[in-house]
Amino acid sequence: MLVLSPPIIARILKRLSRCLNNAKLPFMSTETRNSVILTLSCYLFLNSAIYAGAERDSISRGQQPLRDWESLSSANKVFKLKYFSPGNTKGRYLGICYNTPPDYGEANLPLYDRTVWVANRNNPIADASGSLLIDTDGKLKINSRGGDITSVFNSAPVASINATATLLDNGNFVLRELNPDGSVNQTLWQSFDYPTDTILPGMRMGINFKTGHQWSLTGWISKELPSAGSFTIGGDPNGTNQLIIWYKGNVYWTTGIWSNGRFANLAKLLDGDFTFISNENEKYLTYSVNENVSFLYYRIDPSGIVMGIVLGSFGDCSFLKPDEGCVKKTLPDCRKPDYWFESRVGYMLGDGYRFGESYNLSIFECQDKCEQNCSCVAYASRTTQYGTGCEIWNKETNFYASGYADREIFVLKRDAGRESTYVREKHKLAARKWWIWLITAFCGTTLLAFTIFCFFNVRLKGMVRAKTRMLLNELEDTITSPGKYNQPNDTMDKKMSQVNTFSFESIAMATNNFADENKLGEGGFGPVYKGTLPCGQEIAIKRLSRSSGQGMREFKNEIQLIAKLQHTNLVRLLGCCIQGEEKILVYEYMPNKSLDFFLFNWNRGELLNWTDRMNIIGGVAQGLLYLHKYSRLRVIHRDLKASNILLDHDMNPKISDFGLARIFEVQQTEANTRRIVGTYGYMSPEYAIKGIVSMKSDVFSFGVLLLEIVSGKRNHNCYRSEHPFNLIGLAWELWMEGRVLELMDSRLDDSSPKDQIMRCINVGLLCVQDRPEDRPSMTDVVSMLTNNTVQLPAPKQPSFFTESSSHEGKSEIATENYCSNILSISIMEAR
Template identity: 50%
Template sequence: MRIDVGGIFRLYSHDLKKNAIWSVEWESSEDKCVPKGLCGLNSYCVLIDLEPHCRCLPRFESVNLGNQTSGCERNFVADACKNRNENFTYTMEELESTWEDDSYMSLRLSDKDDCIQGCLEDCDCEAVFFDGTNCRKQRLPLRFGRRDKGTSERAFIKVGVPTKPDTDPRIVQPGSKKKAHKWIWIGTAIGAALLVMVLCISSYLLRRKLFSGETNPMIENEMLEWMESDRSTGDVKGLQNDGKMGNNLTVFRYASVVAATTNFSEENKLGQGGFGPVYKGKLVTGREIAVKRLSRCSGQGTSEFKNELILISELQHTNLVHLFGFCIHGEERMLIYAYMPNKSLDYFLFDSTRAMLLDWTKRFNIIEGIAQGLLYLHKYSRMRVIHRDLKASNILLDEYMKPKISDFGLARIFTHNELEANTNRIVGTYGYMSPEYAMEGIFSIKSDVYSFGVLVLEIISGRRNSSFYIADHVLNIVGYAWELWKEGRGLELMDPTLKDSCTEDQLLRCFQVGLLCVEENAADRPSMSDVVSMLTTETISLPLPTRPAFITIRNVIVSDISISRRELQIISVNGLSNTTVAGR
């Protein structure tokens, strides 16, 4: 009895006669596509002559033609959802297939066309699954797909089509849901264009006024006047007199925030970050919030506020922290987030008692969740985002211990064609920075991959990256892990609290992926798409890591760091940070 390479559980028998062969007496499934992980992301398994083969979603193509487990990616521009023209539109392609349920919204609908139309009108929706009574919306990537002609559920994939508008009611045309008369359509389109133009100009003027950097910022009365004039854009949320602006962000009154946090009481204080304190609050509606109050005298705090507000309001993913809104009062700048009851990852990971609550299954799910969040930032969001400060204290945990990447104040936006950038102002956290960024100021998506690799090694070991000692030297976690790997002692990196819950093969696989992510040469590090595939598909063979970029330090006290005549700003030094570890 064994599980074969293809993932099928089989019972064999063997005749004791000479030259007899093993024969299959029973197997868990005759369908070789049933085991999960045979095909990569955005691809599904089909049986051809009873053998499994991987196929890409419509209008997708294989990432690596020589490896069918590598998954698939779009062959059309994803941001066309907001920039339709007469030569390009969206439609839905139907597939007889089943996929893992990772939906962000489920609606009770009995009409297939309503389900399809709802996805076409929602730029976040990239696939829907309809079973006759339920319509589930889902974002990419899709996982564990297989063709199943016996299922009542139908999958519909949103694809871009380079064609002129037609009369297909499933295709969303600007200004119209269903087929309409030509002149009505034209009139509606012109009206919508004028409305969008007015809103864009108003939004630009407001943002310019909010973020102009003047010494006398907008006072509360001016903000309230703006809220009163903009009430028609959305329903009022939160406390009385709070207003709503674009991107579903709420503009909170200062009085609302003061009431929610009991006047920023010490009892409600969750922690102290580099840019100011974080407080727990509770709205009169019962919703719990976290208030990030930026320091008045911190120039970095003002920059972080501008960057985080503009950037994270455009990002929506289950593994990213959710921003409700903001508050401006005099020189005060505050960001209002969803409250995470289980605080941050380092609160559990680096405490010997609380670490026991993180068994191996939870830790692996956290690793995978962080990887999925980074994959979204790097590839599937409307803009490519480099986080630049990924670390354990910036991973928040919800009530189900699901990870949420937070703190986008240092993040940078790339175009999807931009590969790397250079800066003279190096910001981030010592110990998580990639060598090319720390030494030369060059950063890219591979900088985040390096930080992710360090974080994976920390999650496995339960120790901070600068807490390893050999003789009179202090090694960071990358150097220590490499020494263990060379000597074939990888399991010695494991947190002792994982002894009873650990799956050794899976842990060593994560160990190897972590080392691949911290390769010295950025080009040798895998992309986050590759990382997700390596973590979730056990049949993929992993390349061997080479000597990483790590540092041996004789003195752990770091007071000032100067790198290659560049200005190096250490926002927080791992292990020496002034941050109080707590939830937000």
């Protein structure tokens, strides 16, 4: 059966009547012609009823498009997708509205209150030629006689040749890709992801941080025009758990932070079951309703108030009684509390200033224009039928009330009574101030003695707690949350990349309350103790001493650095303890202590054969190479010395004590500093004298350490009575005299490889050259030590030895006759 649309039926009847009237057929009387027209009309309108009964809920690719006189209805007839022209507008819009709300009746509810979504809100169709279709690519599109209409449908991410768009009973218009059997393969697009001014149950309002997509509502410019207005509500882009209303991009109102199922600035959560989802990918608000409630929504109206049918409202920041959460509007001084704008119907006796057509202003924006202009006494919309545009009047015009006018004008009013009330309240407040001061003074005098008594104790404890909290906050990304390893019998994860926190009680238990028999030694940081967890794991505990030259900077530096450095020749930091004044570092235990424990003791030094020493030299070189080149951070150690080289069960070396380390940028080669830190005898001359630190500073320290390992002598001791050389000076003198093998530790047996020893001394002297550019990099050092085929250059006269250099023509800095190299300097100003 042929089914015709209502517009086609109307055109057929019109043309049939014209033809019969013009034909003047002799055999057909006027009564006969009227009977024919009546019969045909009944048939055609019956056809129209059949057409209406054939209303569908979907359109598919290749199907007849949805034209202006047609609509889609959801399965249970709750929602309808149709074309409409709100109010007196001429443009046609495609939108979703409630079909016939229960208990309300469509006739009693304006179109604005029934419409929940508009596809082409900013691009109306000029006439009734619009049609909605799914094109050959499987995308939704609105066509018209004037061409394609830009709409949110263009947001469909992918194309599909087997696509169907369906209006669901929850108000969601969904474009889906179907399988050959008719089942749904995937959702390509849905109107719930692109709301206009209304949020329905099941919709979201917030932000997807992963894709950057925002679910937000933007009000109509007026109740007659769906175009995007000035007010928008959505999730806070800064990531806080709250919703914000913006007026022209500026914060207008906030819900406050979501907590315990409600927002802080809402006295109670409004009707419906609200849920706020917050995770690393998205933050959004959604809500559901009882199955028996089928007509419920929230909408942001043109004035910025969020309202709903059968619901409460919020976000009202009107001048008289603003809601909690409103951001105070900045007004000129001329707008005092006794002024406001009153709605009147009538005329202004005089022309006002009209903003151009390009100013598509809402009535709220028009009010804002008037409020900011001290000479403005009235404002109104330019178009009464649409409620848009703006016209304002100055003080030279007057208002004339008239019941015959159809224009609403907002006229400036002044209430002397309100002003008097305001002034009286202001005076009362001033009069009460001296009572407040009197009461405050009395209470202060009464509590003074008690305050003085408690002040110092509370202040001290508060400062300690504040410092602890501040330190924990600064180390938040490096350490795990306190309490995870509070119990001393917990097993440590050897693959962890973070530093764990211990309680002070667990540390005290592991060290038997820091008993002297558990003390391993003491350095610049403070005493070091051996500890044992109940599970049997042995640990080394370094406790920051109050008399130490090092402090919080070194403590934080060590924690933040070592958590990011992973190498077999770097000591592993297991955890830390931050409690009050106590600052403690927990390391893996090194049973053979430090290199100086063996190297500078005559009896224990015999245990270090040349193989062990060469293994220590190579391990330290590999550790430094990792710090300088291959680690995630370019690190300058600045305090490399024998006491900071720890030895494990197999005498493998591990570099420790990163409290004085310095981090460089990837492309950075050197830096100036006024804070000289490190140990005398291991500092390079440019660092000790000028404060210039670079990777070559560590190379110098490595050269000193290398000469100490080969000779078994401390650098700061004095050698040769006729010339008080340090170790560097002694090595250079022997090198110049061709007797460099005399530098070899006498405790080494004669089977030690002499060529390898000479090679190490040569590398050591190259590393302690006076000029940084003459020293090799750690990459070159490793190559020199491991590749015997590499030809080594002859060293120049090193720095820091007592003789004056006749070769270089300059004076060298003499070193004081120290006999210990364990003193670390944490602060010294460079000249």
